[in-house]
Amino acid sequence: xxxxQESGPGLVKPSxxxxxxxxxxxxxxxxSSYYWGWIRQPPxxxxxxxxxxxxxxxxxxxxxxxxxxxxxxxxxxxRFSLKLTSVTAAETAVYYCARASSGTTVYYFDYWGxxxxxxxxx
Amino acid sequence: SSExxxxxxxxxxxxxxxxxxxxxxxxxxxxxxxxQQKPGQAPVVVIYxxxxxxxxxxxxxxxxxxxxxxxxxxTGAQAEDEADYYCNSRDSSGDHVVFGGGTKLTVL
Numbered sequence: 334x335x336x337x338q339e340s341g342p343g344l345v346k347p348s349x350x351x352x353x354x355x356x357x358x359x360x361x362x363x364x365s366s367y368y369w370g371w372i373r374q375p376p377x378x379x380x381x382x383x384x385x386x387x388x389x390x391x392x393x394x395x396x397x398x399x400x401x402x403x404x405x406x407x408x409x410x411x412r413f414s415l416k417l418t419s420v421t422a423a424e425t426a427v428y429y430c431a432r433a434s435s436g437t438t439v440y441y442f443d444y445w446g447x448x449x450x451x452x453x454x455x
Numbered sequence: 456s457s458e459x460x461x462x463x464x465x466x467x468x469x470x471x472x473x474x475x476x477x478x479x480x481x482x483x484x485x486x487x488x489x490x491q492q493k494p495g496q497a498p499v500v501v502i503y504x505x506x507x508x509x510x511x512x513x514x515x516x517x518x519x520x521x522x523x524x525x526x527x528x529x530t531g532a533q534a535e536d537e538a539d540y541y542c543n544s545r546d547s548s549g550d551h552v553v554f555g556g557g558t559k560l561t562v563l
Binding site: 370372380381393395429434438439440441442443445447448 | 484485486488490497498499500503504505509541543544545550551552553554555556557
């Protein structure tokens with residue numbers, strides 16, 4: 334049974350760096366043809382894709398966040414991380430990690446973590 | 456374009472059929488996938504690709520596509536279908552992922 338679990342600080346100060354980790358169990362992030370990524374959802378609002386990486390290493394970011402986002406991978410621990418610099422209060426959100434399956438004409442997130450609320454406030 | 460547009464809210468009478476739509480240029484190239492999200496829960500994919508339902512999703516959920524518009528149809532809506540629904544696909548470049556703004560479905 335595939336499981337994803339987000340972890341990290343629930344409170345970050347404005348202008349500082351948000352750091353989260355997604356630990357994956359039940360599958361290897363290095364051995365299967367999937368994307369792994371981050372999605373966020375501000376309270377009461379919609380979903381926003383932050384970025385994803387393909388299991389062989391290519392990484393893709395939301396163009397609107399690209400200058401501030403880094404997704405890194407720790408294959409030995411089967412986990413991946415998100416860093417978002419210079420955060421503002423508007424980036425208070427539930428942050429999800431998820432696995433995506435992709436074909437020629439489709440891309441969908443089939444497994445999600447439970448999500449973790451990160452509040453940006455001084 | 457990298458946007459997917461959904462109606463903010465739709466309502467349906469219990470047992471009736473409802474269609475939720477998603478519009479965007481990328482849908483001329485890529486199929487939309489659809490997610491159901493209930494309060495306090497992570498989204499769950501209900502339809503992906505041309506019209507594929509993951510295991511455990513009732514067959515009253517179906518998907519279709521025409522031109523730049525994808526649709527999620529619920530045939531015989533149930534009270535438990537009341538939720539927010541989101542579409543997603545790749546953007547037109549193929550390198551990025553986009554979500555629609557979401558549709559709140561109310562079952563009357």
